[in-house]
Amino acid sequence: MVSSVSDSPFMGNATSGMYKNRAALKWVALASSIIIGFSSVLYTNSVVEELKEREEFYISLYAKTLEYTVNSESDNLAFIYQEIVTPNNSIPMIVVNYEGVPTMYRNVKLDSSKLDQQEIQQVLNKELKIMEQEYEPIVISSEISDKVEDIYYIYYRNSDLIYRLRYYPYVQLSVIAAFVFFGYVAFSYSRRAEQNQVWAGLAKETAHQLGTPLSSLMAWLEIMKSDDDIKDKEVVHELEKDVDKLEMITSRFSSIGSVPVLTDQNISKLIRETLSYLEKRVSKKIEIHFNCKDDLLTADINKPLFDWVIENLSKNAIDAMSGEGKLTIMLKEGKYGDALIDVTDTGKGIASGKLKEVFRPGFTTKKRGWGLGLTLAKRIIEHYHNGKIFVKESAIDKGTTFRIILKK
Ligand SMILES: Nc1ncnc2c1ncn2[C@@H]1O[C@H](COP(=O)(O)OP(=O)(O)OP(=O)(O)O)[C@@H](O)[C@H]1O
Ligand SMILES: [Mg+2]
CATH class of the missing domain: 1.20.5 (Single alpha-helices involved in coiled-coils or other helix-helix interfaces)
Incomplete structure (x- = not known):
């Protein structure tokens, strides 16, 4: 935008402050969601650990009960069995004899009405392999006899709930x-x-x-x-x-306010017109060059808007050179028949961290800038012309090149 329209030097600062705030806000949101996520995972993990401990305790109780069953002939057995063994309806467990053959199981998912004995054994063996990896089996030995036949092993794993x-x-x-x-x-x-x-x-x-x-x-x-x-x-x-200038401004505003009409235009002609207009208005210490490699290159363009883009880029380039330097506009055909326009200056350059930020509305480093020139240029090129605009290269105190690509 023409920098003279900015009467308030505070405007640009206020808007760039807004962008800093927004960036800070994003970090705060990200950090708090990470904290919330982590604490949720940690909390659930602690609940899981506690449940696991309870299950392990329950299993050992179960094992002791079985051991007691093996060793005792008391009448309380029915009670123990009913009160301790049967209520376990969540922890999968398999009791295996000394030969490794399952003799009893609980809470293992298998439909015994549909499977024959051999298939049940297969399912149990598969389950046993999983259990083996999770916990060491609990050994139940008989106090009455020391025969190997009377040793049993309880294999178990955590309930599905824990998973x-x-x-x-x-x-x-x-x-x-x-x-x-x-x-x-x-x-x-x-x-x-x-x-x-x-x-x-x-x-x-x-x-x-x-x-x-x-x-x-x-x-x-x-x-x-x-x-x-x-x-x-x-x-x-x-x-x-x-009056001509006013007419041009009016046509720019009216073009950007409605769906602009694109017509096939000779690009070099448009650039020459804008440059000759600019040449009359800038200091003689600024050299302006047009390096045209293809005079006949055309593209679908809305003239008032495209002129505006070239003008904005050139004005930025001139501002960056603070009174002395060389502005070069290069036009050539790209690999895919598209038009490439490079606007290069020998000015102060843009820091590498700011290459994308310069296109944001309100981003300016000028006292009297609005930070809208490049936003407008991006909108015109990408939104209305379906092209691309970006900083091709920039080096501090060496210069900057902006590139526009217009599709065939
Ligand atoms: N060629 C360039 N060399 C160095 N810095 C540049 C160049 N072009 C743009 N910038 C940086 O990008 C910022 C944003 O540019 P933009 O044209 O959007 O706004 P502005 O020139 O500050 O204000 P205005 O709205 O009046 O154009 C500039 O303030 C400047 O810091
Ligand atoms: Mg500008």
């Missing part, structure tokens, strides 16, 4: 992450749609408001030009130039 609980925080976190992600996408989409509406609406309204005084100015100018007394005076020529 499910262990994965629960991850499932929970993924669901929350997915929710946040889709929420964010929807939110930023709607915010962008709103921004677009404001941009376009304001631009259209400005063009509309400028239209009335402009047409009356043009009428006055015609009257002056037809008056023999003043038609050759300098004031008329100067007025005409300003």
